[in-house]
Amino acid sequence: LDGVLDEWGGASFIELRFPDDFVSTDHAPADAAAVSCRFALLWSAEALHLAVEVTDGVHDNAHAPDLIWLGDSVQVAFDAANNGGHAYDTTDDYELGWARTSTGDVGYRWTAPASAPADTSSFAIGEGSGTMVYEVRLNAADLGLAAFAEGALMGFTLLVNNANGEGREGWIEWTPGVGSFKDPAAFGLLRLVTEIIPEPDGELPDAADDVLPDVPDGVSEFIDDTIPPPDGTSDGADGADVPWEPGDGGGDGCGCVLVPS
Numbered sequence: 001l002d003g004v005l006d007e008w009g010g011a012s013f014i015e016l017r018f019p020d021d022f023v024s025t026d027h028a029p030a031d032a033a034a035v036s037c038r039f040a041l042l043w044s045a046e047a048l049h050l051a052v053e054v055t056d057g058v059h060d061n062a063h064a065p066d067l068i069w070l071g072d073s074v075q076v077a078f079d080a081a082n083n084g085g086h087a088y089d090t091t092d093d094y095e096l097g098w099a100r101t102s103t104g105d106v107g108y109r110w111t112a113p114a115s116a117p118a119d120t121s122s123f124a125i126g127e128g129s130g131t132m133v134y135e136v137r138l139n140a141a142d143l144g145l146a147a148f149a150e151g152a153l154m155g156f157t158l159l160v161n162n163a164n165g166e167g168r169e170g171w172i173e174w175t176p177g178v179g180s181f182k183d184p185a186a187f188g189l190l191r192l193v194t195e196i197i198p199e200p201d202g203e204l205p206d207a208a209d210d211v212l213p214d215v216p217d218g219v220s221e222f223i224d225d226t227i228p229p230p231d232g233t234s235d236g237a238d239g240a241d242v243p244w245e246p247g248d249g250g251g252d253g254c255g256c257v258l259v260p261s
Helices: 065-070
Strands: 014-017 036-043 047-055 073-079 093-101 104-111 122-127 131-139 153-163 168-173 188-191 233-235 241-243
Touching (some): 014 168, 047 073, 047 153, 065 093, 065 104
Antiparallel strands (some): 036 047, 153 168
């Protein structure tokens, strides 16, 4: 962990940017278009690794650890058992965040089961010209698990808060569920696999059927438009089902599926 992403060349990054991924409680600030990020996750049996690179011309955070969400920062949430619900439960939901503040680099855990051990996650933050890089290691025990394993499913989402000297102006998010309200049912779905999808050329690997098992109950939308929907059809202009073709999904190519909000 050094706040540099040189060793992340093999990861599949998801990009978030204004306006599609931006949320504000009242209005979008004039400089919202300048805020974007890309993030990726990698895993081993022992730990989950998160990389977030934020592009933001002005970095602003002078808050205490429990209030870092009011300034430029990263927040993530996990529904480790992937059991949804419209509020955090007391058994498997976690929310954590990290920030570079005026008094130093800070990590904070807002939500965890009462029985959870002390947080042992570690992180590093690196700063470049108009960028901030967050590297985080979450040990399996930090999410109430003995180990991570291929095929494991959990709810997950991420947001990047944006502030420019006058408090939080909004945030960019992967899915809802943290910024406006706490709602694990709105999280995205994180599946641990041993092959990255899509491949660098955008094509699925030959063993795609092994990498993408049957779609779990409650998952309704494929974001990567190279992956056919479960019934092999898509909506035509008149709303009728028509045979699916690559490109019908209108996705962003990240190879992920979302739990509907």
